[in-house]
Amino acid sequence: MSKEKKLNGTVIVTYRCNAQCTMCSRYKAPSRPEEEISIETIRKLPPMYFTNITGGEPFMRDDLEEIVEELSKLSDRIVISTNGFFTDRILKLTERFPKVGIRISIEGLEKTNNEIRGLPDGFNRGYETLKQLRARGMKDVGFGMTIQDRNAADLVPLYNLSDELGMEFATASLHNSFYFVENKNVIHDRPMVAAHFESLINEMLNSGSPKKWFRAYFNHGLINYIYGQKRLLPCDMAFDTFFIDPYGDVMPCNGTKEKKVMGNLNTQTWDELWNSEQADQVRAFVRHCDRNCWMIGSVSPAMHKYIMKPAAWVVAHKLKFWTKKKYSMYELQCCRDYRDGKLTKEMCDQCSTCDMLTDAEDGRTFSASVDR
Ligand code: SF4
Numbered sequence: 062m063s064k065e066k067k068l069n070g071t072v073i074v075t076y077r078c079n080a081q082c083t084m085c086s087r088y089k090a091p092s093r094p095e096e097e098i099s100i101e102t103i104r105k106l107p108p109m110y111f112t113n114i115t116g117g118e119p120f121m122r123d124d125l126e127e128i129v130e131e132l133s134k135l136s137d138r139i140v141i142s143t144n145g146f147f148t149d150r151i152l153k154l155t156e157r158f159p160k161v162g163i164r165i166s167i168e169g170l171e172k173t174n175n176e177i178r179g180l181p182d183g184f185n186r187g188y189e190t191l192k193q194l195r196a197r198g199m200k201d202v203g204f205g206m207t208i209q210d211r212n213a214a215d216l217v218p219l220y221n222l223s224d225e226l227g228m229e230f231a232t233a234s235l236h237n238s239f240y241f242v243e244n245k246n247v248i249h250d251r252p253m254v255a256a257h258f259e260s261l262i263n264e265m266l267n268s269g270s271p272k273k274w275f276r277a278y279f280n281h282g283l284i285n286y287i288y289g290q291k292r293l294l295p296c297d298m299a300f301d302t303f304f305i306d307p308y309g310d311v312m313p314c315n316g317t318k319e320k321k322v323m324g325n326l327n328t329q330t331w332d333e334l335w336n337s338e339q340a341d342q343v344r345a346f347v348r349h350c351d352r353n354c355w356m357i358g359s360v361s362p363a364m365h366k367y368i369m370k371p372a373a374w375v376v377a378h379k380l381k382f383w384t385k386k387k388y389s390m391y392e393l394q395c396c397r398d399y400r401d402g403k404l405t406k407e408m409c410d411q412c413s414t415c416d417m418l419t420d421a422e423d424g425r426t427f428s429a430s431v432d433r
Pocket residue numbers: 296297298313314315316317347350351352353354355359
């Protein structure tokens with residue numbers, strides 16, 4: 062790899078978590094503090110144009126500020142994903158690193174959020190953290206929400222709340238993978254959930270923000286995903302994007318059923334592992350991967366790389382808006398087929414990321430083979 066080429070990286074600094082989310086069992090398979098990725102290993106990472114720090118809950122690590130300091134030397138932009146519970150730690154870190162972005166996962170309005178995340182007073186703690194960050198002039202601050210049956214009705218109200226506060230609003234839907242230690246996540250009432258996405262898409266398209274118009278496209282892709290359809294854009298993970306886990310294993314993504322490992326940065330140099338045969342085997346797997354997941358970590362690089370497709374979608378839908386026509390989920394063949402009985406719930410439930418009949422992996426074992 063040329064030293065000049067900057068990558069998109071996600072650093073999973075810990076698998077410890079203080080929340081107990083219904084859609085993520087990672088808290089049941091935490092990493093031990095003494096085995097978590099060290100500052101020495103972090104120093105071996107390549108130059109990056111974007112780095113997401115995630116977990117587990119990243120603020121469980123006592124040395125997160127040191128980690129951010131090292132990553133600041135390597136990366137043009139850093140965003141930390143957190144549940145926002147440790148307000149004081151977050152405020153302290155952002156005082157020292159005001160350019161760092163913070164995304165706080167909030168799964169709905171107060172009652173729904175606290176039920177889903179299993180964090181006592183989690184909504185108020187997260188919301189308070191967001192407000193305090195805003196009050197201190199932090200610009201790169203926002204919500205992240207994972208949409209499922211029980212919180213779909215809160216989608217647009219939460220978007221409006223984030224809009225009022227001038228914050229970013231990131232969405233996801235349920236996925237199963239080794240990372241979440243989950244195989245039972247599934248959307249049950251797809252038309253209901255899709256209808257809430259449709260409302261969100263129309264709100265975003267109706268805004269004056271080009272960034273939100275492209276977010277609308279991402280949410281259009283989420284409707285397509287929950288019906289188990291082929292990804293709207295190719296997946297190029299492991300080519301110019303990587304994940305690294307608390308054990309130093311470098312992976313293409315967090316969406317696979319079993320952990321796929323390109324190499325280990327505790328024992329190898331970056332160039333050794335990135336140019337290894339094992340890394341090429343993982344890239345071959347990615348080329349044939351049929352999981353069709355649609356998470357921002359893999360879709361954002363694809364949207365930049367294949368910009369013409371989302372751009373054409375945005376232009377077509379902005380033109381529609383000027384003629385007073387709105388976006389409809391029935392633009393997607395899968396939604397029409399479901400409505401017309403040609404695609405059934407059972408068929409969608411067989412979609413590739415539902416792994417309903419398999420054991421959940423916890424990411425301590427791994428495979429570099431091309432099997433899913
Ligand atoms: S489609 Fe496959 S390779 Fe791409 S992010 Fe999903 S699981 Fe990973």
